[in-house]
Amino acid sequence: MERALQNMEHVPERQRLVRKLESITDLTEEERQALMDLPVILREFDAGHDIVRSGDHPQSCCLILTGFVCRYMLLPDGRRQIVAFHPPGDIPDLQSLHLKTMDHSVAAMARTTTAFIPHENLQRMTQRFPGLLHAFWRETLIDASVFRAWMVALGRRTAHERVAHLLCEMTLRFAAVGLAEGMTYQMPVTQNDIADALGLSNVHVNRVLQDLRRDELIVWRRNTITVLQWGALKDLAAFDPTYLHIRNLPGLLQ
Structure with missing residues (x-):
């Protein structure tokens, strides 16, 4: 189920995008403010609901504010391949800014709040602030780097x-946007x-998760994961976290 929410100008979670981009590059104060000033339309999706579908022609990109989403593709017989997970702070359909037809779908995996940013506003902002254009380009390159790591896996x-590799990756990605308390985070x-x-x-x-629990590497209760x-x-x-290109990782996570 999809619900439209009141378009609040000062949603605290909008800082997630700033924090995400600052985890991979430098931003000026003007660039931070430009990101915060982007006009958005807030929508909420229940778990299992598609945010954007393969074949759609989106006119906006969706920033994940709360919740958790995946990108996936379906084979003709209905078998599903998840090709990416995305915590808050990510824009999973950023490619729709230039690739006008979606070739995969994006779905909420828990109740998820999104901020839809019209393409024209993103284009106008990146024309005004070339540094943000490079930041989004860098984010797209890192997205491709993650795909390569998943292909190897x-x-x-x-x-x-x-x-184990997926859990290591998600630990760092949640930590990068301030959503991990120590080694504990919510992944629904x-x-x-x-x-x-x-x-x-x-x-x-x-069987693998049982082994990881037995060896006291992790605790996984409901949606809460703790790396022990x-x-x-x-x-x-x-x-090797190099492929995530996250700056200033705590020494423990290097």
Whole structure:
């Protein structure tokens, strides 16, 4: 279910975009203010509802304010491949600014609040502030870098390595936008969602998570994930955070 919300000019969560971009590049005070001044239309989506569908021709991009979303593709027989997860602060359909037809769908995985930013306003802002144009271009390049890392995981990593690698990645991405308390964060996904993202069966994902819990690497209760042994989880995944290009990571997370 989709609901329109009152268009509030000073939604605190709008700082997520500023924080996300500042995790990968420098912004001036004028650029920060330009991001905060972008006109938006707020909408709320229930879990399982598509925010934008394959074949759509969007006239705006959606900034995730709260909740959690995925990008996915469907095969003709209905099988789903999740190709990306996105925490708040991300704009999962940024490519629609230049690629006018969506070739995949974006769906809410929990109740999610989005800020729809008209393309014309984004274009006007980036023309006025070239630094923001470069920031969004950098974000697009990093998105491609994440895709490459996921491709390697699907093609070459074991099941345990895939799950561990995903958990390491999401720990850093939630931390980058201030949504991780220490090593704990909220990621509302099911075992089936993990299976659809990592090319595994639901049963296989269950066994891997049991092993990670048994070895006291993680605690996963409902939607709350806590990494208990970052070094061991990172070693299991052979995780190198370089591909995320996040600046100023705490020493513990290097």
